[in-house]
Amino acid sequence: xxxxxxxxxxxxxxxxxxxxxxxxxLKQLGFDNVDEATDGxxxxxxxxxxKYDLVISDWNMEPMSGLQLLREVxxxxxxxxxxxxxxxxxxxxxxxxxxxxxxxxxxxxxPFNAATLKQKLASVVGAF
Amino acid sequence: MSFPQDAPFPPPVAxxxxxELTRLAEIPALFHEMLESIQRYSAQASQxxxxxxxxxxxxxxxxxxxxxxxxxxxxxxxxxxxxxDELDAVVGHTxxxxxxxxxxxxxxxxxxxxxxxxxxARVTAAVTRIYEACSFQDITGxxxxxxxxxxxxxxxxxxxxxxGFGDGQPALAAGGQGAPAGAPPLTSQADVDALLVGAAxxxxxxxxxxxxxxxxxxxxxxxxxxxxxxDIDALLGGPA
Numbered sequence: 001x002x003x004x005x006x007x008x009x010x011x012x013x014x015x016x017x018x019x020x021x022x023x024x025x026l027k028q029l030g031f032d033n034v035d036e037a038t039d040g041x042x043x044x045x046x047x048x049x050x051k052y053d054l055v056i057s058d059w060n061m062e063p064m065s066g067l068q069l070l071r072e073v074x075x076x077x078x079x080x081x082x083x084x085x086x087x088x089x090x091x092x093x094x095x096x097x098x099x100x101x102x103x104x105x106x107x108x109x110x111p112f113n114a115a116t117l118k119q120k121l122a123s124v125v126g127a128f
Numbered sequence: 129m130s131f132p133q134d135a136p137f138p139p140p141v142a143x144x145x146x147x148e149l150t151r152l153a154e155i156p157a158l159f160h161e162m163l164e165s166i167q168r169y170s171a172q173a174s175q176x177x178x179x180x181x182x183x184x185x186x187x188x189x190x191x192x193x194x195x196x197x198x199x200x201x202x203x204x205x206x207x208x209x210x211x212x213d214e215l216d217a218v219v220g221h222t223x224x225x226x227x228x229x230x231x232x233x234x235x236x237x238x239x240x241x242x243x244x245x246x247x248x249a250r251v252t253a254a255v256t257r258i259y260e261a262c263s264f265q266d267i268t269g270x271x272x273x274x275x276x277x278x279x280x281x282x283x284x285x286x287x288x289x290x291x292g293f294g295d296g297q298p299a300l301a302a303g304g305q306g307a308p309a310g311a312p313p314l315t316s317q318a319d320v321d322a323l324l325v326g327a328a329x330x331x332x333x334x335x336x337x338x339x340x341x342x343x344x345x346x347x348x349x350x351x352x353x354x355x356x357x358x359d360i361d362a363l364l365g366g367p368a
Contacts (some may be wrong), residue, residue: 015266015269017263092346095345096360110348116261
């Protein structure tokens, strides 16, 4: 099955610079149907109003963190199956395990490069 | 040893030989001597205790003088807020620089269609590396936030020290506002937090290690301690 480069993607980070970086890298990979959210609550509102095929989210955000967002996404029947990639500076084992137990699809540790983003993306949406 | 069958049991014990008191008048003298002995002992013990207390008092006075010489009020009123301002400026300037870089990179990307394909591919690769490198600003912002938390903790502990020596304000020890009358404006906890939550700074939580529910958050690790992506992949169950 070929990858749909028009798939709607939601990227979530409270840091505008990082949103800009991820959007630019996704565009280079061919994905340009990208929406942004600045924290978990903002993302949840968007996820409940529009269908997304992928969420790429930071962890450290307030008032709702990426982990809390992930749990909400998995708890909601409408969004439970959406692939969710965490992109974060949190790299301790306990953090990765917590995200894994919450149902994360993949986990990228910052700083990351474009090749890693492509690899992790391909692991959840299919090779491209 | 065996006893004769008709001997009394238990066998009689000889009475102890006591010193003979020839005169009752010796008793008061003995009593007086005992009393003097007790008084001498008490005096010596009191002297020892007094000496220890005096030494402790001198130690406390010296410690107080040393701490005063450190001028902890200046630490809380001047140096820590100054450090917070400098760090905030660092975050602000790096964000400005990053935005300038992005604008330039986007201009280069806009020109890609005009380039020969081979050139465009090389330029795209270079642009990608620039985007990757610009994520430094996210990491430095988080590291600066950790430093700010450490500074806040130092401020809190210095404040506690001031309160302990009767020279500070309890609110300062608790990380709040407080300044003696006539003193220079004290940067309050609210001011430090406002600096952190400003446009150029990332939001900061409280404490050296924040928590997201039951999970501790540590922020970016130092390079020599940080697990790599391969380690993360292994935790998730293999490369993917």
